[in-house]
Amino acid sequence: MKFLYLLILFSLFSCYETTRNCTDFKTGEFYSEVTIDGELFKSKFKRTETLQIETYNKKTDSSQLRWINDCEVVFKTINPKNMAEQKDIHLKILTTTDSSYTYEYSYVGETKKQKGVAYKVAAN
Template identity: 75%
Template sequence: MRLLPLLLLFVLTSCYEKARDCKPYQTGKFYSEIIIDGEVFKSTFRRNKKIQVETYDNKVDSSQVRWVNDCEVIFKTINPKNMAERKDVHLKILTTTDSSYTYEYSYVGETTKQKGVAYKVK
């Protein structure tokens, strides 16, 4: 009988698992919003299996794309212009919907993470 409450708890909590189907977001055209210190930063980007080209504040940056698994990717700036751009960025997709994904990212090896939402553009 002590097993019944544990089984019930497992069944109830497993119903609330967040969706995460990352493969549809590995390629395509996207719009992203990130809020840092109350300020919204917006960008657009196109990603294929090898390259991501992002436009932010009328500047274009290109990065090599390396998927660690279906939901985690490493970006390496192709032509870094300063020391900060030389650092690789690790992005992890946390949840997905039919048209967007929520993610967290940081420089590789750093613990400070930021979160954002990307929307697939059709």
């Protein structure tokens, strides 16, 4: 009977597999939503293999991208305006769907991580 319970338990966990088709999100046009301390922040961005241009609160920032692997990238602000913008940001794609991905990010070297969701904008 123990064997049956173990078999059922194992099959439940093995059937749940996280989808990560990260290459689908390396380039394109997106919008992102992040909740920090209960407040929702939204931004829009365009991404190539090596560059991301983001608009938030009518302000545009550009970052150079260095892909560590298909699911992890480091952002370096091109023209930082303050100390916080001088810090590189590490982003890791956790899961994907056909039109979105869930990610976590943090400043490089820091342990506090935030999570967000980015949605691919459909091409017209």
